[in-house]
């Protein structure tokens with residue numbers, strides 16, 4: 001079984017998350033995508049961060065597709081750092097082939113995550129385009145350090161089977177929607 005992990009704050013969840021999940025299911029041939037609602041992104045301020053239960057509910061309400069599952073597992077594991085989450089999930093589900101999913105903004109920021117090279121070694125990574133970040137991501141520091149593990153776009157379907165040390169870019173349409181924009185819209189209403 002193969003599972004995509006889409007970690008996020010989901011403050012709130014939106015169609016960009018759903019699109020990432022659906023595209024990962026289709027393009028990577030995954031069985032499921034888990035929306036890992038973060039108890040608190042280590043790099044994000046708590047200002048304006050909705051309570052965990054509200055963000056989890058927002059992710060749950062995103063779709064009825066039974067393959068896309070919002071989970072509080074990171075909070076239950078007591079983890080905020082992805083490197084620990086991934087290591088624990090691999091130990092807990094030894095038969096599952098995990099793939100970490102992120103928008104291009106995530107790859108730009110990746111060198112600031114705790115033990116990011118270790119994460120890339122532990123789990124294959126699929127990067128999806130996001131307006132304003134795609135080029136920066138593909139020519140940035142993380143892409144450069146990890147260049148030997150990059151799989152050609154057309155071979156991304158094999159990513160889950162290839163395992164850690166590999167990553168791929170999934171080309172496709174981009175959508176500029178963000179939780180920041182939705183919060184700003186809600187504040188104006």
Ligand SMILES: Nc1ncnc2c1ncn2[C@@H]1O[C@H](COP(=O)(O)OP(=O)(O)OP(=O)(O)O)[C@@H](O)[C@H]1O
Pocket residue numbers: 006007008009010011016017020101102103104105106128129130131175176177178179180181
């Ligand atoms: N429009 C989008 N296109 C591609 N990836 C996206 C998009 N929106 C979110 N993602 C990805 O989903 C994951 C979780 O994102 P997150 O919950 O932080 O949403 P966000 O819209 O980026 O939030 P915020 O604006 O508050 O920073 C990240 O990997 C992010 O790159």
Ligand SMILES: O=C(O)c1ccc[n+]([C@@H]2O[C@H](COP(=O)([O-])O)[C@@H](O)[C@H]2O)c1
Pocket residue numbers: 006007008009010036038040041042043044080081082083106112113114
């Ligand atoms: O582990 C880290 O150091 C780290 C630093 C920043 C972000 N992350 C993870 O990146 C994912 C996306 O976070 P966010 O808040 O941008 O949606 C989420 O799973 C976070 O826990 C992880």
